[in-house]
Amino acid sequence: MSTRYALGIDFGGTTIKTAIVAQDGRIISRGSVPTGMPASPEKLLATTADACLRQVEAARLALTDLCGAGIGMPGTVNQETDCVEYANNLGMTSFPFVRKLRDALGIPVTGGNDADLAALGEYTAGAGKGASSLMLVTLGTGVGGGIIVNGKIWSGCNYAAAEFGHMVIEAGGRPCTCGRRGCFEAYASASALTAQAEKKAAEQPDSLIGKVYAASGHVSGKDILTALKEEDAAAKEVFDDYIYYLGLGITNLINIFQPEKLLIGGGISNFGDLLLNPVREHVEKYRYSRYSDRNTQIGIASLKNDAGLIGAAALTGIFDR
Numbered sequence: 001m002s003t004r005y006a007l008g009i010d011f012g013g014t015t016i017k018t019a020i021v022a023q024d025g026r027i028i029s030r031g032s033v034p035t036g037m038p039a040s041p042e043k044l045l046a047t048t049a050d051a052c053l054r055q056v057e058a059a060r061l062a063l064t065d066l067c068g069a070g071i072g073m074p075g076t077v078n079q080e081t082d083c084v085e086y087a088n089n090l091g092m093t094s095f096p097f098v099r100k101l102r103d104a105l106g107i108p109v110t111g112g113n114d115a116d117l118a119a120l121g122e123y124t125a126g127a128g129k130g131a132s133s134l135m136l137v138t139l140g141t142g143v144g145g146g147i148i149v150n151g152k153i154w155s156g157c158n159y160a161a162a163e164f165g166h167m168v169i170e171a172g173g174r175p176c177t178c179g180r181r182g183c184f185e186a187y188a189s190a191s192a193l194t195a196q197a198e199k200k201a202a203e204q205p206d207s208l209i210g211k212v213y214a215a216s217g218h219v220s221g222k223d224i225l226t227a228l229k230e231e232d233a234a235a236k237e238v239f240d241d242y243i244y245y246l247g248l249g250i251t252n253l254i255n256i257f258q259p260e261k262l263l264i265g266g267g268i269s270n271f272g273d274l275l276l277n278p279v280r281e282h283v284e285k286y287r288y289s290r291y292s293d294r295n296t297q298i299g300i301a302s303l304k305n306d307a308g309l310i311g312a313a314a315l316t317g318i319f320d321r
């Protein structure tokens with residue numbers, strides 16, 4: 001039997017990434033184009049269809065060689081109507097993006113939420129491979145994630161599940177973009193970490209992060225990582241606080257779902273063991289199941305930016321045995 005291929009599409013805030021994925025999970029060809037935002041939904045659709053055609057061509061394949069395409073969107077995708085119900089950053093509401101892309105390409109196209117698909121990607125070909133249940137918690141600009149149960153995305157009754165970032169962990173706490181206060185995202189996102197580091201840097205100009213801040217006007221995640229390695233007390237104070245809230249939120253998620261694996265992804269996952277060890281310690285101390293002999297394994301996601309593309313390809317069923 002000849003190798004089967006699928007087209008994976010990851011529609012992000014600034015770029016549309018495309019890839020041809022083989023049935024063994026390898027990406028054989030990839031590309032990316034700017035979304036061209038701001039643009040109308042029709043224009044975004046045309047840009048996406050064009051990027052797909054060019055990707056297939058670049059791989060020297062024809063659309064008929066593909067078993068289908070999957071697309072991850074930064075919003076709520078209704079899989080019954082193939083509509084993007086709500087994508088805040090794209091200014092898209094109730095637009096049949098997936099259906100229209102299928103019409104434009106003439107092959108089966110399935111859509112899903114980008115964070116859900118990243119979780120599916122990790123489950124299919126990444127650090128979550130072999131787990132019966134998996135949660136991915138992504139620490140980036142916001143906090144997102146996905147839940148996989150027996151190989152399927154748990155998306156709730158309305159395709160809006162797994163918004164871990166909007167679980168309140170500090171009643172009346174920091175304001176969140178969703179309108180509530182004290183959301184996990186306002187404490188555990190990469191943006192929250194750098195914002196707190198900048199605050200601390202301004203208060204302690206003689207610290208390592210203070211000097212970085214004075215010279216450049218900002219403190220990045222990388223600056224914090226460097227400062228931690230240099231044992232900068234101000235950076236450590238900020239990071240300990242961050243770990244406390246991250247550990248608290250992850251313990252909540254584990255107490256509710258008890259997944260076999262929980263993976264941490266997103267930019268902050270580059271902190272590696274510096275992040276993982278204290279989070280594991282926190283969870284170990286506080287999880288309800290601490291007396292069980294079987295517990296959630298906490299790890300770092302392995303596919304990085306490819307998780308969404310592989311997860312999108314997985315929607316076509318290419319990896320099903």
Ligand SMILES: [Zn+2]
Pocket residue numbers: 165166167176177178179180183185
């Ligand atoms: Zn929120």
